[in-house]
Amino acid sequence: MQESATVQIAADPFAIAAFIGYLIVIVLIGVASARFSSAGVSEFFVGGRKMHRFVVGLSAVVSGRSAWLLLGVTGMAYSIGAGAVWAVTGYIVAEMFLFLYYARRLRRFSEQYDCVTLPDFYAARFGDRDGRLRTILVIIILIFMVGYVSAQFVGGGKAFAASFGLSPTTGVLITAFIVLAYTIMGGFLAVSLSDAVQACFMIVALVAVPVIAILDRGGLLAVLRELRAFDPTHIDPLALSVGVIIGFLGIGLGSPGNPHIIVRYMSIADPDHLRASAVIGTVWNVVMSWGALFIGLVGRVYFPNVAMLPGADTEQLFPMLAAQHLNPILFGIVVASIFAAIMSTADSQLLVATSSVVRDFYEKLLHRGEEIPQRRLVLYSRIVVALLVIAALIVGLAAEALVFWLVLFAWAGLGASFGPTSILALYWRRTTRAGVIAGLLTGTAITFIWELTPFLSSRLYELIPAFAGGLLATVLVSLMTRPPDEVNSMFGVMRKGPLRP
Amino acid sequence: MPLSFFLVMFVLPVAIICCAIVLAHASKRPEG
Numbered sequence: 001m002q003e004s005a006t007v008q009i010a011a012d013p014f015a016i017a018a019f020i021g022y023l024i025v026i027v028l029i030g031v032a033s034a035r036f037s038s039a040g041v042s043e044f045f046v047g048g049r050k051m052h053r054f055v056v057g058l059s060a061v062v063s064g065r066s067a068w069l070l071l072g073v074t075g076m077a078y079s080i081g082a083g084a085v086w087a088v089t090g091y092i093v094a095e096m097f098l099f100l101y102y103a104r105r106l107r108r109f110s111e112q113y114d115c116v117t118l119p120d121f122y123a124a125r126f127g128d129r130d131g132r133l134r135t136i137l138v139i140i141i142l143i144f145m146v147g148y149v150s151a152q153f154v155g156g157g158k159a160f161a162a163s164f165g166l167s168p169t170t171g172v173l174i175t176a177f178i179v180l181a182y183t184i185m186g187g188f189l190a191v192s193l194s195d196a197v198q199a200c201f202m203i204v205a206l207v208a209v210p211v212i213a214i215l216d217r218g219g220l221l222a223v224l225r226e227l228r229a230f231d232p233t234h235i236d237p238l239a240l241s242v243g244v245i246i247g248f249l250g251i252g253l254g255s256p257g258n259p260h261i262i263v264r265y266m267s268i269a270d271p272d273h274l275r276a277s278a279v280i281g282t283v284w285n286v287v288m289s290w291g292a293l294f295i296g297l298v299g300r301v302y303f304p305n306v307a308m309l310p311g312a313d314t315e316q317l318f319p320m321l322a323a324q325h326l327n328p329i330l331f332g333i334v335v336a337s338i339f340a341a342i343m344s345t346a347d348s349q350l351l352v353a354t355s356s357v358v359r360d361f362y363e364k365l366l367h368r369g370e371e372i373p374q375r376r377l378v379l380y381s382r383i384v385v386a387l388l389v390i391a392a393l394i395v396g397l398a399a400e401a402l403v404f405w406l407v408l409f410a411w412a413g414l415g416a417s418f419g420p421t422s423i424l425a426l427y428w429r430r431t432t433r434a435g436v437i438a439g440l441l442t443g444t445a446i447t448f449i450w451e452l453t454p455f456l457s458s459r460l461y462e463l464i465p466a467f468a469g470g471l472l473a474t475v476l477v478s479l480m481t482r483p484p485d486e487v488n489s490m491f492g493v494m495r496k497g498p499l500r501p
Numbered sequence: 502m503p504l505s506f507f508l509v510m511f512v513l514p515v516a517i518i519c520c521a522i523v524l525a526h527a528s529k530r531p532e533g
Contacts, residue, residue: 282521
């Protein structure tokens with residue numbers, strides 16, 4: 001997004017008031033959650049496994065949807081038309097199944113074996129006396145997550161610059177400070193509750209903008225007539241090639257491997273409540289995604305030529321359309337929704353990166369077997385949150401190109417390494433520790449190699465071959481190594497819940 | 502309105518939500 005040609009709300013006091021009201025709510029949530037989150041690492045990183053089904057449903061969904069949904073998918077539907085539907089269908093269906101099946105097994109296992117992080121789960125499931133497995137997991141998480149958080153800050157900075165006429169650097173600093181403020185105080189509880197509030201902002205914006213824009217143009221049939229006259233393939237969802245459609249659907253393979261989404265499942269109060277979370281999350285996912293698609297479609301009617309958008313940037317469509325059709329307060333909410341998408345992803349990723357440093361590296365690798373007071377760990381967690389924000393800021397401000405290069409395939413890298421290995425860990429008894437290490441390394445390596453080879457990356461999204469490679473490597477190496485002992489009791493816990501004394 | 506557009510933009514989202522409701526109901530009993 002370019003600073004010079006953007007939609008600014010700085011001139012309208014009502015829009016600014018709506019936006020500032022949103023920020024105050026988010027920071028207050030952090031303050032209100034501070035006491036609860038100070039009790040221990042379980043409280044700070046998974047909310048003491050006491051999260052409500054509604055909060056888990058919304059938080060899991062919006063943590064996975066960054067500004068990519070509001071700015072990227074709207075721009076994609078604007079550019080390629082109804083075919084963009086396949087880019088959202090894959091992850092919606094994948095996350096529905098995750099809520100219903102994968103999540104329940106993971107949540108039950110986590111309670112029995114006191115898993116606070118995803119590396120905790122792997123270590124409990126496969127044993128990790130030498131710490132090698134946990135070390136690999138921490139490295140993969142940190143490589144992708146710091147870049148991911150940096151990119152969210154940079155995106156927030158640009159959105160601030162676009163909306164308020166500030167310099168992008170000031171915008172990056174403000175975004176980082178707000179995320180830091182409520183995450184450092186309120187930990188997982190603040191992050192989850194603020195995610196739920198942010199989910200409401202996002203859905204209001206994604207429903208209001210297309211509905212009003214379509215009605216202002218004479219209704220849906222009138223809009224479709226204009227689109228057909230513009231280009232008949234624009235309203236044909238099957239106009240794309242099969243390869244492109246498969247690539248779009250393959251985006252969903254990333255969902256089971258992104259720790260900032262998965263850890264939400266571990267936080268719910270009762271595993272059976274995940275059924276309700278599945279319905280709530282799916283409804284939210286569907287409404288938000290289809291809202292974004294309709295924004296892209298109707299946007300083409302208002303702006304037939306991309307040159308009509310600021311900087312000829314399709315990512316400007318959403319704020320442009322909102323500025324044209326909404327009153328200042330609603331427009332302030334739309335701007336807030338863009339920040340909501342950015343912050344709800346950044347805070348979750350920040351917490352996952354922090355947990356891998358404090359829980360996995362410091363507590364479980366550096367001081368293995370030692371009893372460390374919970375309050376001290378929470379204090380260290382807060383310090384690490386601040387340090388990671390500084391690290392993400394440095395990376396974001398000093399190496400913006402590197403950040404976007406990393407983020408380009410962070411979803412794929414995490415999805416290809418954690419996705420197949422965690423699914424097999426939950427569903428295949430024969431999975432071994434060596435198999436999982438092979439799967440993690442293969443998934444990550446294929447992601448990098450595929451992305452860095454233009455001949456390959458131009459043909460297929462790297463997540464699909466990397467996921468398949470990770471899956472194959474895990475299965476083959478597991479079959480070649482000695483079957484694990486004592487997995488039946490673990491699978492009993494996954495199926496029926498924790499063992500009672 | 503083209504049939505494929507109607508199916509994908511209106512029927513598909515409703516079908517996904519219905520699927521979530523039905524599967525959530527069907528998975529009421531513990532596994533195994």
